[in-house]
Amino acid sequence: MSAEGAGGSTEPEAARAVEEVPVSFFDDPHPAYRRWRELEGGAHRVRILGEAPLEGWVVTGHAACKAALADPRLSKSAATEVFDRRDGSEEGPGPGRALTAHMLNSDPPAHTRLRRLVQQAFTGRRVAALRPVIEGHVNRLLDGLAPGPEADLVRDFAVPLPLAVVFDLLGASEGAGHVLEAWAATLNGEEGDGEVSVPTAEALVGHIRALLAHKRAHPGDDLLTALIHAHDDGDRLSEQEITSMGFLLVAAGHQTTANLISNGVHALLTHPRELAALRADPSRTGAFIEEVLRHESPFSIATMRYATEPVTIGGTTIPAGDFVQIAMLSANRDPAVFPDPDRFDPSRPATGHLAFGHGIHHCLGAPLARLQAETAFTALLTRHPTLRLATPTTAPLWWRNPRHRGLRTLPVLLR
Secondary structure, eight states, X not given: OOEEOOOOOOOOGGGGXXXXXXXXXXXXXXXXXXXXXXXXXXXXXEEEOSXXXXXXXXXXXXXXXXXHHTOTTEEHHHHHHHHHHHHTTTTSSSXXXXXXXXXXXXXXXXXXXXXXXXXXXXXXXXXXXXXXXXXXXXXXXXXXXXXXXXXXXXXXXXXXXXXXXXXHHTTOOTTOHHHHHHHHHHHTSSSSOSOOOHHHHHHHHHHHHHHHHHHHHSOOSSHHHHHHHOEETTEEOOHHHHXXXXXXXXXXXXXXXXXXXXXXXHHHHTOHHHHHHHHHOGGGHHHHHHHHHHHTOSBOBOSOEEESXXXXXXXXXXXXXXXXXXXXXXXXXXTTTSSSTTSOOTTSOOOOOOXXXXXXGSOTTHHHHHHHHHHHHHHHHHHOTTOEESSTTSOOEEOOOSSBOXXXXXXXXXX
């Protein structure tokens, strides 16, 4: 299946109907994705129920998803504008454009400009230099687990680690504790679907703005200072663009990495052979991480696209003016690309998955997420050789959010 030129719709009438998907979908979405991949046509209209219902066309096959991710007719900026108008976000209270004026919500040429400027600051050297910082945070968090035999690795490890790393990256470690605590509390409350609340978003944006003012007066060797000074032929990022980029780094960088770590630990503890193999040979960690990204992709559905003109995908024509959702979680279990895709197998080739997207919006923070996961898994298995699930017969509790695929809680026994 692939994205093709616009034309008359050839999909069967059943593909036009909106299928309502129950909340139980979040417990195990893979059977539904498998069924949609096997249906005629490359895209299907669904409405996923829950606290934040998601409605639109869902693309599920690997080839179709890869093509859709790179199709300029599926616009990111138009999706943001239309969604804000429908949602009332443009007129309502809240931090507004300070949350959305970043490259993930932009199309070329705006995206090209923003990515070029951001890439000057978000370099491989800067990410590599964070290794000792990440190791320090990992050891500090694991030290905090020491007093008791049981811990929740989502609340106590997978969530606070990427938060601390991102704030270090931004040069915001000093005095950022209250913001970190507020964000973590919002994401780990007993209610909700894993999305940040408006008050927490406002607090974070306010903190980033104050930090920006401080960095202009007192530059440092950090990403926020680098973003302030990034330039190209006199072009620079505006205050709003830097603020929005800071918010994106915290939001996207935090959630994806937290899910990657918790999903990876759960995969290890439910696959004893792979756990033993990784303990015996830590050099397998990289391949293990790639299989976690494929098998239980931490970001289930890409951020929204909007069809600016009719787009035909695998024989189904999506009309102009409809939202399009691209399901990387489904693409990464397409048997046409990954034999026996539901089997967790780190020995399979570690290429081809779409966990970090594809095309111009491929995740800029992917190397940082991988580095944190590598450091976290290595230290956790070294320091806790008898690590196991506290409730092995209890079904895992997943976030009820169509975009995130991550565990809400992960109780483990440390010894």
